[in-house]
Amino acid sequence: MSSLRIAGGRIIDPANGVDDRVGDLWIEDGRIVAAPADPDARADRTIDARGYVVMPGGVDVHSHIAGSKVNAARIMRPEERRGEDRVMRRWRGFRSGTIGSVPSSFTTGYQYAGLGYTTAVDAAIPPLGARHAHAEFGDVPLVDKAMLVLMGNNHAILDALREDDPARVQRTVAWLLDSAKGFGVKAVNPGGVEQWKQGGGRIAGWDDRVDHFDVSPRQIVVALAKAVDALGLPHPLHLHGLNLGLPGNWTHALEGMKALDGHRVHLAHVQFHSYGGTPEDPGGIDAQVGPLADYVNTHAGITVDVGQVMFGDTTSMTADGPTGHYLANLLGRKWYNHDVEQEDGCGVSPIEYQDKNFIHGLQWAIGLEWFLRVEDPWRVAMSTDHPNGASFRSYPDVIALLMDKNLRDESLARLPEKVRTRSALGDLSREYSLAEIAIVTRAGPARILGLLHKGHLGPGADGDVTIYAPDDDRRRMFALPRWVIKGGEVVVDDGELRSAPIGSTLFTELEVDAATRSEMGRKLAAEASFHPSSFGLGLDDMAEPRAVSRPTPG
């Protein structure tokens, strides 16, 4: 038994209705516990947190931190990991590493923890890539990890849909998730990646048909959302819709939300889906957050993460192969592409977001509009779609912008004039409170993910706690937490790593019967380049596996 008392801090725990209340927090054996009845009870260690702000550890609902495309980005971009300020030195028992926009594995964990984040979800792992991604998770310390498994272009799913067999769709979802030891279900450009791999015309609308399979993106996402709900998965269908990044795509985003009416859905990096104008006239692009946010505000089943763009050099990476191809050609930069059999695609390219560039400036403004226009902070999560919009390391900068209208105005004033006319950001006066920041960076994402033991400080929650020194400079406050505690252990103390437990891998436990396994195995065998017995993963292929209980549906 080890115990920790965090004494006298200003506790901000929105999930439990606690907003800036001075009190003690007790952690025993890695979990938050009620304060002991005995007023003289002593903990093994006490942190004097008087004057400090105490929040749950951060939770990232959408990030790209492991697996083959992340690793390809590392290999392809040595230029952004050379030089003293882009590395972490070997220190004591901790590992050295490189940073850039896609940090190496240990560094990823250290950097997340350094910001007070203790949970991160990789949002796009193909089932066939799960073995690699889980191995990498084993080298990402300090954060609990989980993966969303790509299914929107999966042949087994598309076949079941073509044959109009929803029960088989559901069995397939369960089997894929179990085989990959994944946490949730992701769809990326549903049907559109398959269509591109076939060399067919682009899928541009929800009712376009995917050749050969004769299904539409609408059918795919509705079937997946139904299956996710029927299986009672903790996290709703996680959707990257159609036409990412293209002018005029806001109408498709709206139509996608309407198509899923009545289902739970999480829209990923919604900033990239909120553009006005038309593909024929890209110069006519403008912000169309208003109507989309209005729809979210009036429909309870929808949540979003933003995919905020910040200025600087980063790397775009997506399972949306055709978009990766488009972007690489648009930018004229080097291009990594990797088609994954039966499942999905992958595109990686360097990108620099420049504040002199009108489109980039507009993207920045659109992201901020999303944070400010979604009325209920529980339904909008902090993300840069790391590393797509920017590295997760820029979260403190985003927080500072959300909390300070003046800072936004100063930044906006430096951007091209057209950004101010094509976006209403300048008119939005809302400023986030500390409690609202706590919601969008931890309490909300945990709730969106369905992680009952994360994002709050009530008894039973994981002992993941971040303690900040209050500071009018919000960027500095959130960039350098005073202490970070993971599972009851102090892991960062005044900017220094103290220990680096590996953290758990969260997954959804599903029962898949033997008949389904053999049915799916047979289908897989016909098409795969590997033996079906090589496909499914077991618990000993994972780092510290931890099954997440499924909440009762409804």
Add this chain to the structure above:
Amino acid sequence: MPNGLISRKSIHDDAASGSSTSYTCTHCGCLCDDLELVLSEGRVVEARSACETARPRLVGLSTTPAASPSPRVQGREVGREQAVTEAARILAGSRAALVMGFRRSTNETVRTGVALADRIGATIEVGDEAASWPRLAAMQRVGSVGATLGEVKNRADVVVFWCADPMTTNPRHGERYSADVEGRFVPEGRSGRRVVVVDERPTATAGGADVFLKVRPEAELNVLLVLRALVREVPVDAHRVEEATGCSLADLQGLAELLQGARYGAWFSGGLAGRGPIAEAESRHQTVTGLIRELNRKTRFVAVGLGEAGNSHGAESVLAWQSGFAPGVDFGVGFPESLPGESTAAGRLARGEFDAAILVGGPAYDALPEGSRARLATRPWIFLGDRDHEAFELATIALPSATAGIDEAGTFTRVDGVSLPVRALRPASSPTEGEWIDALMEAVGLSGRDAGAPGSEAGR
């Protein structure tokens, strides 16, 4: 379908005599995981689905453990603990150690190997570095455009073998992944595909091709450049093209048209992207990617390596995720640095710029040029590998290790990035390479090297 737990199990765990069981072969880059080994009376008696290259290496293998060999320190047999202590002393005292090899090591072993290199500030190089450096240097310039092999199987209606002869080197490539196999969008198999072989002379693979184009090795790069220009529709001069390539412009135009006419094309080449000068390997890789990218403006096309024996690609991947670089990293200054052609372990070994070395696996020693072997003999060095390998007798300290796919299970990664479980045939009689490295890590402790400049702020 068995669950994933098989990945850690050995075949012997569930194989009664006379039974058959599935096995992943590591003898070429195909990494076929559909072999069935039939075991009887403590031996492998048949390897179903194995090619003629692999079968003789599998049939006859014992499925019972051999006697446990002892480690050696300067030729003397010693206990394991003493060997680790002596090896750790060498490593802890080194200022410029080399860590090399991992050509046939599991990904799990490489994870520990990189940790050790980081701890002692060594220069590490993994896998088949001579082929990896030019390929990765090209990727760093222009990227790469690839796919998993199942995409080729199911979609490719045009398959190109560029200066390679898989019928000889990767015998089951065609039946499993490329030329002959039936796929979802190529239900006819071989007759649904156009197969092109470009090579210096007719080979076994060329014998079965629809199109064969003869190209001299020294003209390979020029041929690639011209093909790219043709796909790009850049006007070219017929005479100059023939001069530079030794091929007629009409032949090259025909090939360019065939490539552009693919619905989904697949381009295969060996590790050096041809048989031409090694100094041009990087340029060849780069130009292949340029050509494939150009083709993707008009259709779908991918380039995939044929793959090499063992687990070079897995080793590379692990080093990259832990450090950010592949296939070689210098940890000497306390953080990872990597510069193709500059900071390579093989180069330092050849020049004698090291004070200790660890070689992991016999194949690493086999690949060393004479001069490097001579350099090695002048410094203390540690060998992890098979007792029967010649390096075992030569090393300062030799640590007998299990062999992946024989008496060690784990994960290998195919040339297309797909990670597959590799199973053991028999219980291990020696520790695995990873277990030795873990023991070395522990013995080296933190005293080894602490580059610990203060101010390594976690969040900055």
